[in-house]
Amino acid sequence: MDNIILGLLLMCNRTIYQLRERIDKGINLMYSNSMGSIQAAIKKLLNCRFIRYEEIVENGKYKKVYFITESGSHHFFEWINAPIEEQSPKSPELAKVYFMGFSDKKNRETSIREHLIFLNEKYTVLTAICEEAENIEVAEENKDILNYQFISALYGKELIKFNIDWFENLLRKMRNGEI
Numbered sequence: 001m002d003n004i005i006l007g008l009l010l011m012c013n014r015t016i017y018q019l020r021e022r023i024d025k026g027i028n029l030m031y032s033n034s035m036g037s038i039q040a041a042i043k044k045l046l047n048c049r050f051i052r053y054e055e056i057v058e059n060g061k062y063k064k065v066y067f068i069t070e071s072g073s074h075h076f077f078e079w080i081n082a083p084i085e086e087q088s089p090k091s092p093e094l095a096k097v098y099f100m101g102f103s104d105k106k107n108r109e110t111s112i113r114e115h116l117i118f119l120n121e122k123y124t125v126l127t128a129i130c131e132e133a134e135n136i137e138v139a140e141e142n143k144d145i146l147n148y149q150f151i152s153a154l155y156g157k158e159l160i161k162f163n164i165d166w167f168e169n170l171l172r173k174m175r176n177g178e179i
Contacts, residue, residue, distance in 0.1 A: 001041040002050075003064065006076040009051060009068040011145070016042060017161055025129060040065065097170070105174075112171045119164045126157040 003167060008022055016038060022034045045051040050072030053064040068076070093115060100108050133150040173179045 003076060003079050005038070005041050005045060005066075006050060006068055006072050007080075009066055010073065013054075013065050013067040015066070019066070022112075024041055025125075045072065048075075076148060109171065109174060112167055113176070116164065116167050116171070119160055119167065123157065123160045123164060126153055126160060129153045130157055139172055 002024065004027055005019060008019055014022070016035075020033060020035060020038055023038070027033070042051070046053075048071075049069060051066050051068055053066045056063050056065055078150075096111065100111070103111070130150065130153050132148065133153060136146060138146050170179075
């Protein structure tokens with residue numbers, strides 16, 4: 001989460017609510033968008049002096065607007081220029097499928113249907129993000145930034161589509177008595 005926040009602040013200064021709003025638009029597939037995880041990362045980044053904030057008053061309310069420091073930029077660029085780290089893919093929802101034989105048939109189907117609703121909602125959001133990204137006009141110096149954000153959104157969209165297809169197939173097999 002730390003580097004996600006640094007990258008977002010590199011693009012523009014933001015309040016904690018603006019950070020969360022931006023994370024909700026696709027990045028939450030990579031990292032938790034909970035206010036607790038964002039606040040913990042903000043605290044850590046402040047302690048490391050990678051970010052600072054300025055208090056402003058807007059519509060009579062005090063707000064903290066966070067910005068990245070020079071050392072924060074340096075840390076971010078070290079991270080972004082390092083090789084991609086190998087990580088094993090984890091699918092916590094698969095653990096539930098693994099033990100689903102302990103559940104009764106009705107609850108199994110309900111669980112899968114509800115998960116498919118969740119996946120379809122995520123897919124709809126990512127489809128909208130991808131469509132929006134295709135139509136955004138950006139300055140030439142920012143095209144690389146947008147292109148890689150767009151590619152990441154496409155990856156998430158295709159991964160969710162794979163999961164939708166996989167769980168729909170599982171549900172079909174359950175209904176046909178194949179498993």
